[in-house]
Amino acid sequence: MFKVLNLLDPLLVLSAALMGVTLYLIFQWVPTELNQGAVQRILYFHVPVAWGSMLGIFVVSGSSFMYLWKKNEKWDRLAVASAEVGVVFGGLMLLTGMIWARPVWAVWWTGEAKLTTALILFFIYVAYLMFRAYFPPGGQRQRLAAIIGVIGAIDTPIIYFAANLWSQAHPPIVTGPAADAESTLGSDLGMVLLASTLAFTFIFIYLVQTRYKIRKSEDDLVELKRTSTSSSMPAGAN
Amino acid sequence: MKGSLAIIWAIGRKDLLLEIRNKEVVVSVAGFALLVLVIFTFAIDLNQGNAKLVGPGVLWAGIAFAGVTGLNRAFALEVENSTLEALMLAPISRDLIYLGKALGNFLFIAVAQIIVIPLFAVLFNLIVFRWEMLAIALLTTLGFSAVGTLFAAMSVRVRAREVMLPLLFLPVVTPLLMAAVESTSHMVNGRSWSDMAQWLQLAVAFDVAFIVVSAFIFQHILED
Numbered sequence: 078m079f080k081v082l083n084l085l086d087p088l089l090v091l092s093a094a095l096m097g098v099t100l101y102l103i104f105q106w107v108p109t110e111l112n113q114g115a116v117q118r119i120l121y122f123h124v125p126v127a128w129g130s131m132l133g134i135f136v137v138s139g140s141s142f143m144y145l146w147k148k149n150e151k152w153d154r155l156a157v158a159s160a161e162v163g164v165v166f167g168g169l170m171l172l173t174g175m176i177w178a179r180p181v182w183a184v185w186w187t188g189e190a191k192l193t194t195a196l197i198l199f200f201i202y203v204a205y206l207m208f209r210a211y212f213p214p215g216g217q218r219q220r221l222a223a224i225i226g227v228i229g230a231i232d233t234p235i236i237y238f239a240a241n242l243w244s245q246a247h248p249p250i251v252t253g254p255a256a257d258a259e260s261t262l263g264s265d266l267g268m269v270l271l272a273s274t275l276a277f278t279f280i281f282i283y284l285v286q287t288r289y290k291i292r293k294s295e296d297d298l299v300e301l302k303r304t305s306t307s308s309s310m311p312a313g314a315n
Numbered sequence: 316m317k318g319s320l321a322i323i324w325a326i327g328r329k330d331l332l333l334e335i336r337n338k339e340v341v342v343s344v345a346g347f348a349l350l351v352l353v354i355f356t357f358a359i360d361l362n363q364g365n366a367k368l369v370g371p372g373v374l375w376a377g378i379a380f381a382g383v384t385g386l387n388r389a390f391a392l393e394v395e396n397s398t399l400e401a402l403m404l405a406p407i408s409r410d411l412i413y414l415g416k417a418l419g420n421f422l423f424i425a426v427a428q429i430i431v432i433p434l435f436a437v438l439f440n441l442i443v444f445r446w447e448m449l450a451i452a453l454l455t456t457l458g459f460s461a462v463g464t465l466f467a468a469m470s471v472r473v474r475a476r477e478v479m480l481p482l483l484f485l486p487v488v489t490p491l492l493m494a495a496v497e498s499t500s501h502m503v504n505g506r507s508w509s510d511m512a513q514w515l516q517l518a519v520a521f522d523v524a525f526i527v528v529s530a531f532i533f534q535h536i537l538e539d
Contacts, residue, residue, distance in 0.1 A: 239490035
């Protein structure tokens with residue numbers, strides 16, 4: 078029997094504990110960066126969610142490819158689970174990045190290559206999820222969604238190359254007061270970043286795992302309904 | 316090889332014949348693109364100075380948006396007339412169906428551009444009758460139809476296909492759009508081929524990658 082929220086799930090316990098430590102490190106332990114001020118603390122949140130969204134995209138394209146190759150349902154479930162979590166992480170990445178950029182770079186957004194690439198990839202994977210939501214259920218939906226996942230992966234280096242060329246032609250406006258200043262934190266920064274990235278990685282895995290299980294139950298339910306209507310077998314027989 | 320080309324041409328010719336008889340796609344794509352251009356001439360206070368700055372972007376944004384409406388028709392017609400099954404029943408490999416449909420789309424968008432680009436020159440008062448423009452337009456149209464045909468085939472069975480296609484198509488073709496806008500911008504500023512070489516190379520790489528991948532992947536779309 079599968080429960081959606083199991084408070085004793087080891088991954089959940091581990092990520093909660095790590096998150097507690099990370100919050101302590103970010104808000105109590107690490108000193109304030111002198112050039113940027115308190116806003117620099119967003120970095121400890123921004124970098125891990127950016128990493129999570131990258132991980133999400135990587136898993137989506139990898140498992141989409143595996144689905145097209147092996148035609149095994151589990152790859153499709155993994156793809157949709159990590160796409161959903163990855164898009165949430167990607168949204169948080171864009172949001173935290175903008176909040177940080179406004180005081181430091183003096184603009185909310187700029188045409189820098191990494192920013193452009195992240196935004197376009199975000200749109201591609203939002204389209205991936207919308208496609209899944211709009212397409213009638215069945216094997217064809219999974220196949221076509223997997224194709225979008227693979228196309229997104231193929232497009233990524235081309236987008237980055239183009240965005241890079243573009244930002245060379247139109248130098249991004251990064252004029253804020255502390256845009257070029259060296260960090261005053263030294264190795265403390267790396268230490269907090271590491272803890273935070275670890276915490277977010279575990280949350281990512283936990284969320285994907287949970288979504289995967291829900292997806293599996295949904296599939297089982299559809300299968301049960303199908304078998305119970307096509308034959309007169311009782312629905313509980315498996 | 317010769318047989319394959321004959322099949323691709325047969326499918327392309329079928330779409331072309333349909334189009335010559337009802338002129339639906341070319342007229343709607345060209346009309347839509349022109350409207351985008353005209354709206355922008357109001358939205359932006361155009362003068363000699365900023366026409367070169369905004370013109371290329373407006374042109375390609377207009378063609379991309381309008382192109383989507385045309386791409387939607389390519390497979391919508393096949394489904395409405397239940398001829399997609401007939402195409403799938405034909406004893407030919409799926410990549411040839413893809414290339415045939417892409418050929419049709421390429422021709423439609425190209426013909427629409429033959430109408431739109433001269434009128435763009437008039438509205439924005441820019442010189443566009445140059446070989447560079449031909450190269451840019453051909454490369455961009457090739458990429459649009461390669462990606463567009465693939466996504467149009469995928470989204471034809473989606474509930475909201477008019478919305479779905481642009482949502483899939485536009486982010487994927489952004490690199491190509493950047494290449495088109497940047498090289499057109501070099502051209503209207505009177506720069507030489509070597510300035511836009513990198514962008515044209517990018518467009519070629521994009522086109523080759525997506526034609527090959529799409530032709531290869533198309534068998535997974537028209538399955539069952």
